[in-house]
Amino acid sequence: MRLTTRGRYAVTAMLDLALHSEQGPVCVNAIARRQDISAAYLERLFRALRDRGLVCSTRGARGGYELCRCAGEISVADIMAAVDEPLDATRCASARNRLTCELWSGLTQHVRDYLENVTLAQLCRGDSPPGTAAGVSKS
């Protein structure tokens, strides 16, 4: 498990896209400028997002990217999976580590539960994700 700029930037870019989606396709350069992220790097992330079906692309002048699904149907976990940001903490090289293996599996599930429970739409609204002081935990 690790959290690198791939995951962060992907979520940031998708959020930017969601916030500007009513204006038609958003080009990579605009997002890069708004978020102060390398456009070339961002482009590679968008490639992955497109391949995973989270965004659609429009080529040519006035081209760019748009969400393929509505923001309420895209979770942070989806985005992370798209850019291959590993959430899996489990690495059971041998059976001797069953006890710790269960620990890491549990952690993995815990993280997934959290990220699967946060959608782009919630991020747009500024809804506090569950587990923060402002967001009261629900069942």
Place this chain on the structure above:
Amino acid sequence: MRLTTRGRYAVTAMLDLALHSEQGPVCVNAIARRQDISAAYLERLFRALRDRGLVCSTRGARGGYELCRCAGEISVADIMAAVDEPLDATRCASARNRLTCELWSGLTQHVRDYLENVTLAQLCRGDSPPGTAAGVSKS
């Protein structure tokens, strides 16, 4: 946030220690053999664990390491902190990313909550950590 061998090996080693603690100080080589981990690398991890007060060392022949506190008082989070395995997912370079900042802050808290809630004693008993299928979530 990332999970590397430092964290994994430290938890594995502490667990091994806890399971063998009634036999007096456990030497690094014994743990290294049982867990198939480089002894030299393990030694560096134990240095950090000792400095953080999680284990005590005994030099000389028949020396080794022992837990400084009982297993029920040492959480996985303590171990991770000792070997400097970063759990913090937050990286708010600028205020423009408040929305995602809260996301990562929430994730960090979520992970901390989980790891702080698992002690070495529970791992020893094979108690499923909370959140896994076998462990029913409690309040």
Place this chain on the structure above:
DNA sequence: GCAAACCCGACTATTCAAGTCGGGATTTTA
């Protein structure tokens, strides 16, 4: 005195992260 075992700072090779490059293809606009 030797072996076992901790102690410590410094070092190395490999992997991966973060980003770049160079050019092709498509679409719109003037």
Place this chain on the structure above:
DNA sequence: TAAAATCCCGACTTGAATAGTCGGGTTTGC
């Protein structure tokens, strides 16, 4: 019809960090 805007793509580079090593010192028990 050419230029500009923008996606498309495989390959590449540099620096940081990981995983582990090294070499020798010190302590303790036998």
